Amino acid sequence: MKKQVLFLTILVGWMSMASVMAQGVIRGKVIDDQNLSLPGANVILEGTVKGSVTNQLGDFVILDVPAGNYKVIVTYLGYNSSSREVALTDGQTLDLRFQLDPGTLDGVEVIVFGDRLKGQARALNQQKTNSNITNIVAADQIGRFPDANIGDAIKRIPGITMQNDQGEARNIIIRGMAPELNSVMINGERVPSAEGDNRRIQMDLIPSDMIQTIEVNKSVLPDMDADAIGGAVNLVTRKAPNRLRVSGTAASGYNFLSTKPIWTGGLIIGDRVFNDKLGVIFSGSYNNHNFGSDNYEAQWAETDDPNNPVVVNSFDIRKYDVQRVRRSASLALDYEFNRNHSIILNTMYNWRDDWESRYRFRVDRTDLPFGTGNFTQIEPNLFQMRGRTAIQTKGGIDNDRVRNTRLEDQRVVNATLSGSHLFNRLKMTWNATYAKASEDRPNERYITHRGNADVILDIRDPFKVLTSLVNEDSRLGLGLNEIYESNNNTYEEDFNSRLDFALPYAGNKGLLKFGGRLREKYKQRTDSYDVYDPIVDLGTDGNRLGGLPTSLQNDRVFLNGPQYVPGRFVTKEFLGGLDLYNESLFDYEDAVGEYITGNYEASERITAGYVMTDYQFNPKLSAIFGLRLENTNLEYRGYEFDEDNGTFQQSATVSDNYNNFMPGAHFKYDLKENQIVRLAWANTIARPNYFDLVPYAIFSPDNQTLQRGNPNLVPTTSMNFDLMYEHYYKSVGVFSAGGFYKDVDNFIYQKTQLNINDPDFGQLLESTRPENGGTANVYGFETSIQRQFDFLPGIWKGLGIFANYTFTDSRTTGIQERENDNLKLPGTARNMFNASLSFETEKIVLRVSVNHASGYLDEVGSSTFDDFYYDRQTFLDVNASYAITKNWRFFAEANNLTNQPLRYYQGIRPRTAQEEYYNVRMNFGVKFDLFD
Numbered sequence: 001m002k003k004q005v006l007f008l009t010i011l012v013g014w015m016s017m018a019s020v021m022a023q024g025v026i027r028g029k030v031i032d033d034q035n036l037s038l039p040g041a042n043v044i045l046e047g048t049v050k051g052s053v054t055n056q057l058g059d060f061v062i063l064d065v066p067a068g069n070y071k072v073i074v075t076y077l078g079y080n081s082s083s084r085e086v087a088l089t090d091g092q093t094l095d096l097r098f099q100l101d102p103g104t105l106d107g108v109e110v111i112v113f114g115d116r117l118k119g120q121a122r123a124l125n126q127q128k129t130n131s132n133i134t135n136i137v138a139a140d141q142i143g144r145f146p147d148a149n150i151g152d153a154i155k156r157i158p159g160i161t162m163q164n165d166q167g168e169a170r171n172i173i174i175r176g177m178a179p180e181l182n183s184v185m186i187n188g189e190r191v192p193s194a195e196g197d198n199r200r201i202q203m204d205l206i207p208s209d210m211i212q213t214i215e216v217n218k219s220v221l222p223d224m225d226a227d228a229i230g231g232a233v234n235l236v237t238r239k240a241p242n243r244l245r246v247s248g249t250a251a252s253g254y255n256f257l258s259t260k261p262i263w264t265g266g267l268i269i270g271d272r273v274f275n276d277k278l279g280v281i282f283s284g285s286y287n288n289h290n291f292g293s294d295n296y297e298a299q300w301a302e303t304d305d306p307n308n309p310v311v312v313n314s315f316d317i318r319k320y321d322v323q324r325v326r327r328s329a330s331l332a333l334d335y336e337f338n339r340n341h342s343i344i345l346n347t348m349y350n351w352r353d354d355w356e357s358r359y360r361f362r363v364d365r366t367d368l369p370f371g372t373g374n375f376t377q378i379e380p381n382l383f384q385m386r387g388r389t390a391i392q393t394k395g396g397i398d399n400d401r402v403r404n405t406r407l408e409d410q411r412v413v414n415a416t417l418s419g420s421h422l423f424n425r426l427k428m429t430w431n432a433t434y435a436k437a438s439e440d441r442p443n444e445r446y447i448t449h450r451g452n453a454d455v456i457l458d459i460r461d462p463f464k465v466l467t468s469l470v471n472e473d474s475r476l477g478l479g480l481n482e483i484y485e486s487n488n489n490t491y492e493e494d495f496n497s498r499l500d501f502a503l504p505y506a507g508n509k510g511l512l513k514f515g516g517r518l519r520e521k522y523k524q525r526t527d528s529y530d531v532y533d534p535i536v537d538l539g540t541d542g543n544r545l546g547g548l549p550t551s552l553q554n555d556r557v558f559l560n561g562p563q564y565v566p567g568r569f570v571t572k573e574f575l576g577g578l579d580l581y582n583e584s585l586f587d588y589e590d591a592v593g594e595y596i597t598g599n600y601e602a603s604e605r606i607t608a609g610y611v612m613t614d615y616q617f618n619p620k621l622s623a624i625f626g627l628r629l630e631n632t633n634l635e636y637r638g639y640e641f642d643e644d645n646g647t648f649q650q651s652a653t654v655s656d657n658y659n660n661f662m663p664g665a666h667f668k669y670d671l672k673e674n675q676i677v678r679l680a681w682a683n684t685i686a687r688p689n690y691f692d693l694v695p696y697a698i699f700s701p702d703n704q705t706l707q708r709g710n711p712n713l714v715p716t717t718s719m720n721f722d723l724m725y726e727h728y729y730k731s732v733g734v735f736s737a738g739g740f741y742k743d744v745d746n747f748i749y750q751k752t753q754l755n756i757n758d759p760d761f762g763q764l765l766e767s768t769r770p771e772n773g774g775t776a777n778v779y780g781f782e783t784s785i786q787r788q789f790d791f792l793p794g795i796w797k798g799l800g801i802f803a804n805y806t807f808t809d810s811r812t813t814g815i816q817e818r819e820n821d822n823l824k825l826p827g828t829a830r831n832m833f834n835a836s837l838s839f840e841t842e843k844i845v846l847r848v849s850v851n852h853a854s855g856y857l858d859e860v861g862s863s864t865f866d867d868f869y870y871d872r873q874t875f876l877d878v879n880a881s882y883a884i885t886k887n888w889r890f891f892a893e894a895n896n897l898t899n900q901p902l903r904y905y906q907g908i909r910p911r912t913a914q915e916e917y918y919n920v921r922m923n924f925g926v927k928f929d930l931f932d
Contacts, residue, residue: 023425024088027061027339028096030054030074032118034931035242038076038100039213040126046071046083049616050508053129056213056239057279057334064425064504067092074098077128077674078121078732095339103730120786121732123213131614131624132666133218133678133724133738135159135784149326150211150235151203152895156834157216158736158782158804159231161853163870164902166293166322166354167918168204174216175740176778176808176828176856177230180748181686181716185234186414187346189496190225192437194410196490196525196598197691205352205410207285209249209266210328212238218740219680219722222612222626222664223500223513229684229718229744237330237346240279244271244931251891251925253289257559257918258321260290264923279334287326294558295320295916298465300906302865303370308381310911312459313367315467316360319553319566323355323405340422347415355405358394359553359569361475363387363455363467380460384470387455390448391475391545395572397443397485404576409440427502438491447575449545450481462910466563475567476546483532484591485580492523510615513626517608523690524601529594532586538578549574559899559917593641596648597696600638604687607631612664624666632687633657638694638709651695654711660685674728678738686716688748692770699761706761708769716772719743733787733800744776747825749815752862766862774814776825782806795841802836802849815860823867829856843883851875855909864907871903881927892924 030041037058044051045062048070052060067090073083079100086094119138127136135157151169155162162169163179171179184191184201191201215234217224224232246269253262263286270281301313330348337343366387369375375385396402418431454470469475500515534543541547550568558564580586612626635655641648662683669677694709724738751771758764784804790797810825836849852874859868879893897920904913 023063024065024067024090025061025063025093025422025424026065026070026072026086026088026096027059027093028098029242030058030060030076030098030100031242032079033099033101036118037239037242038079038125039122040124040129041074041076041098041100042125042129043072043074046073048508049619056236058242061422061427062508063422063427064508066090066507072096074100076100076121077125077728077730078118079103093339124728124732124734124786126213126215127734128674128676128726128728131622131668132221133680133722135216135218137214137216138212149204150206150208150214153208153211154203154214154216154233155851156802156804156836156849157214158784158834159218159780159806159808159832160216161829161832162203164873165204166320166324167291167896167902167921170202170204171200172203172233173827173829174230174233175218175742175780175806176810176825177742178827180689181229181827183225183228183232185225185232186348187237187416188234189414189416189431189433189435190494190519191412191414192435192492192494192521194412194437194439194490194492196439196488198689199687202410205326205350205412206235207266207287207326207328207350209285210237210283210330210348210350211235218724219666219682219720220664220684221624221666221682222610222628222662223515225517225519225608226628226630226660226662226684227686229686229716229720229742237332237348238268238270238281238283240272240281240332240334241270241931242272242276245269245929246931247927247929249925249927251923253921253923255289255291256920256922257294257556258290258292259556262290262921262923263288264925277336279332281332283328283330285326285328287324289324289326289921291322291324291918291921293318293320293322293916293918294556294560294564295914296466296558296560296564296912297914298906298912299364300865300911300913301367303367305370308370308383311367311370312457312465312467314362314364315366315457315465316362317558317564317566318361319359319558321357324352326350326352341420343417343419345415345417348413350412352410354408354410355403356394356408357405357572359566360390360392360394361567362390362392363453364390366455366457366467378456381458382460383457385455385457386452387457387467388450389453389455389469389475389478390450390481391478391567391569392446392448393570393572393575395445395575397445398573398576399443402443402576404572406444407440407442409442410438412437425504429500429502431496431498433494433496435494435496436491438489440490441486441488444486444488445484445575445578445580446486447483447570448481449475449478449570451478453478463912464561464563465912468563468565469567472567476544478545480534480538480543480545483534483575483578483580483586484529485532486527486529486595488525488527490523490525492521495520506615509617510613512611512613514611515609517606517610519604519606519608521604521606522602525599525691527595527598529591530580531589531591532578532580533589534586536585545570559901559919560915592648593646596639597641597698598691600636600691600694600696602637602690602694603635605633607633620670622668624664626664628662628664630660630662630685631657632660632715634693636690636693636695636711638696640695640697641699654693654695656711658715660715660717674730676726676728678722678724678726680720680722682720682722684718684720686718688713688715688770692748697760704763704765706758706764706767708767710770713748713770714746714772716747717745729787731788731790733785735783735785735787737781737783739781740779742776742778744778744825745774746772747776747812749773749826749860751816752860752866754862772814773812776810776812778808778810778825778828780806780808798840800838800840802834802838804834806832808832816862818860818863821864823860824857826857826860829853845879845881847879849875849877851877855905858904867907868913869905869909871905871909873900873903874898875900884926887929889927889929890925891927892922894920894922896920 163171213236249266251264295318299314414435539547553566610628789799881891
């Protein structure tokens with residue numbers, strides 16, 4: 001299939017090249033008054049439908065132009081238009097250069113002096129001239145200076161909410177579509193996942209100051225990868241400036257939870273050399289942040305006690321201390337052989353280290369006394385009983401790299417070489433990308449003490465449940481349960497290539513595009529789990545907790561409430577310093593049953609071909625029609641473990657091959673010069689998570705639970721419809737409103753069965769495996785406004801608003817045989833709202849921003865009681881800056897002023913399943929921008 005698609009693409013391309021005729025070409029570049037390129041500028045030949053749009057470098061080309069005299073007109077929101085009279089002869093290529101100046105409107109200056117608004121102008125012009133429905137945002141438009149990561153910036157875009165991890169935005173949800181149903185790209189090429197079992201892209205791995213523009217494609221074109229049911233996010237890195245430019249950021253800050261400083265630095269250097277043929281730009285970023293989180297978790301269970309039908313059966317208090325160091329570097333080179341042939345090299349390297357210490361107090365099996373009556377009721381919903389108690393310290397080996405902590409080392413590197421070539425009328429573009437993502441967690445250690453103790457179970461307030469020891473000193477008598485060390489490594493290696501052709505026809509009214517794509521992926525997870533049993537006593541009281549070096553982890557009052565007290569734990573230094581490899585001190589066991597079924601290998605090859613036509617029916621109406629074919633070939637291999645004799649073997653290779661035909665149509669109608677109506681029909685796909693397809697089985701004899709993979713999963717498909725109205729303001733702004741509908745088929749969820757008899761493992765309390773559901777209908781509408789209040793008098797012209805609202809709902813069939821439960825598609829947040837009010841003068845920028853998303857179903861259980869929900873969240877951020885000179889600016893920002901926790905609940909909102917707080921963080925520093 002791959003060879004056929006590529007051969008057909010090349011054959012059609014050469015046939016088209018042979019048919020070209022000697023028409024003229026008008027090409028050029030559009031820049032602003034600071035010699036910066038203006039992408040998204042509209043370039044037209046007056047009195048014709050011939051035209052073009054500038055690319056990221058500000059370049060444009062109009063092909064197939066007959067000889068004659070023309071007036072070339074360039075328009076750009078927020079800038080004065082420019083025009084030029086030209087005369088073109090047969091076979092001639094005219095090279096033009098336009099410089100646009102900040103505009104005026106009815107004799108009043110439009111506010112384009114701030115670089116934030118210039119970034120906004122570039123983004124909106126690209127959004128306006130795009131063929132499909134997109135939201136494009138300049139990184140400096142979202143917040144005056146960098147957010148913690150690119151996910152924190154993306155969450156303000158219409159229709160998007162983020163799932164947080166350790167206080168930073170990590171997983172992206174677009175229009176109610178779970179993270180696995182969306183795609184993330186850098187410069188148009190897919191980013192591999194550093195995580196072991198899914199296709200999610202870790203947005204907290206990429207610093208926002210490495211990105212120039214965020215493009216969210218709500219409807220994908222036939223020439224785009226189709227695995228984007230919710231949408232496709234493209235992160236565009238910086239392009240070389242047209243002259244020497246050096247800019248950077250130096251900042252510090254303060255985390256109110258850890259009470260420790262934050263350090264941030266960034267540097268950008270770019271120039272054009274060798275007679276402007278070679279463009280070079282380097283970007284570097286560094287962030288060092290000490291933070292933490294206050295967490296408690298609860299699991300609820302139903303009992304046979306009619307007086308206490310619902311209780312907590314497992315409860316954790318968890319204290320996290322984390323140091324996160326994020327480093328990123330990118331280098332982009334573009335070389336122009338001549339005006340018809342150029343190449344670009346884009347490289348980017350992201351490296352994030354998390355050094356984490358975790359202290360966990362757990363009490364479980366507290367539902368069992370309610371079946372026997374072995375408890376004392378102090379008052380309603382307040383009980384005393386015996387509960388299994390566990391005290392655990394998580395850390396790592398004592399060396400210079402791991403530093404007695406759990407180290408999570410995530411890295412993503414990608415390099416793309418691309419070319420653009422013009423053979424008279426035929427344009428050919430190509431690229432080849434190598435990308436690799438890895439996650440390494442070396443020498444991760446745990447020590448657990450466990451035993452039964454008298455506990456108090458307090459569920460009087462289900463929002464704030466608590467299980468605590470009757471006698472806190474009783475934890476010191478707990479015996480050693482387990483010491484183990486794990487090593488975990490995941491890596492994914494991708495090679496992507498594509499070849500595209502574009503040929504104008506019908507007097508340049510139409511553009512025929514066709515091409516081919518190859519994506520090859522290999523992913524592997526290799527974990528180990530070694531248990532160590534001490535031969536000699538570790539402390540003064542045998543191996544009991546009280547006889548070992550401990551530390552009291554009560555140095556801060558938990559944000560969840562003062563009643564949540566972590567208590568005493570084995571120190572991370574003691575755990576890290578244990579000489580576990582000394583055979584005279586510890587017996588060693590390779591606990592293969594704990595990890596082997598999680599190891600796997602996966603290979604995927606995706607071959608695609610497409611054909612599409614972009615036709616301008618008249619000056620107002622244009623349309624794109626196209627068809628995309630994708631072929632998927634995959635091989636997966638996992639492991640099977642025999643619990644009875646402790647042996648394992650690699651399972652048989654699972655392979656599959658399938659095709660997906662995906663037609664699409666996109667219409668764009670210009671009601672007026674700056675008013676657009678868009679209508680789109682697209683078909684998309686989402687392939688199953690890697691680990692879901694692996695033929696594995698994880699059996700827990702302690703809990704009598706089983707989790708399996710499912711090699712028979714089929715991909716999720718969706719037919720998508722979008723209608724959008726856009727009104728662009730000349731004073732750099734837009735109002736948009738529209739609706740969307742998605743008809744989703746074969747979505748994937750985790751199916752849970754209770755009390756079943758498994759042919760391999762016998763009687764089970766619970767069995768879980770991924771399954772294809774039936775259908776889901778997702779629908780909603782979104783509206784957005786960005787506007788400078790230029791109509792106000794005097795200084796009040798500096799006011800501006802950025803606000804959007806999205807409503808999403810869904811209906812599903814085929815989940816757990818629960819047709820009467822009216823289940824939503826997991827990830828569908830009903831209401832999402834962003835609002836930002838800004839004020840800007842030549843010196844000052846002030847901004848206050850709020851972000852809200854309502855709660856949504858996150859995980860489907862066996863019944864409504866066991867469904868898990870991600871709770872609603874509201875964030876409030878403020879920032880300000882002052883221009884010391886035109887090149888230097890001081891800034892300050894504060895994030896999460898609402899101290900918004902991450903919260904899950906089980907079944908109904910009062911039943912807290914997890915509540916984790918992070919507190920406020922502040923940053924302040926300087927930004928400089930130096931240029932000729």
